[in-house]
Amino acid sequence: MSVQVRSTTQHVDLVVSAVHRVLRDYAPEAVHVVIGDLEPKHSSFTLTASFEGGMTIGHAVLATEDAEDVCVAVADQLQDMAIENRFGAWPRCPGHTHPLWPSRTGDVASWVCPTEPAHCTRPIGRLLTR
Numbered sequence: 001m002s003v004q005v006r007s008t009t010q011h012v013d014l015v016v017s018a019v020h021r022v023l024r025d026y027a028p029e030a031v032h033v034v035i036g037d038l039e040p041k042h043s044s045f046t047l048t049a050s051f052e053g054g055m056t057i058g059h060a061v062l063a064t065e066d067a068e069d070v071c072v073a074v075a076d077q078l079q080d081m082a083i084e085n086r087f088g089a090w091p092r093c094p095g096h097t098h099p100l101w102p103s104r105t106g107d108v109a110s111w112v113c114p115t116e117p118a119h120c121t122r123p124i125g126r127l128l129t130r
């Protein structure tokens with residue numbers, strides 16, 4: 001996987017960190033993400049993802065000064081792109097058929113089971129580690 005940055009706008013560093021963090025949960029499949037500017041004045045970025053054997057999909061993400069909020073926003077967009085590309089749930093909730101949803105739990109951006117948060121809540125970027 002790789003991440004290419006085509007922006008020097010304020011807050012882009014938070015978006016870059018968030019993309020790397022979310023992609024840690026996407027391994028081992030190859031994906032290439034390009035971060036560009038949408039509306040630099042408003043810290044609005046484009047995320048374009050190219051999936052191995054799949055298509056290229058773009059979405060916009062709005063950055064704030066809060067790294068965890070940016071991570072939730074980036075996870076939301078990358079999840080949409082992964083689901084559009086794979087036509088299935090990603091990341092899948094363990095033992096359930098639905099995908100986990102990105103949400104802020106306390107101070108941490110996390111993947112959360114949408115029906116039973118107690119069933120599965122894992123920090124984004126640490127889904128595949130124990």
Ligand SMILES: [Zn+2]
Nearest residue numbers: 093096113114
């Ligand atoms: Zn679930």
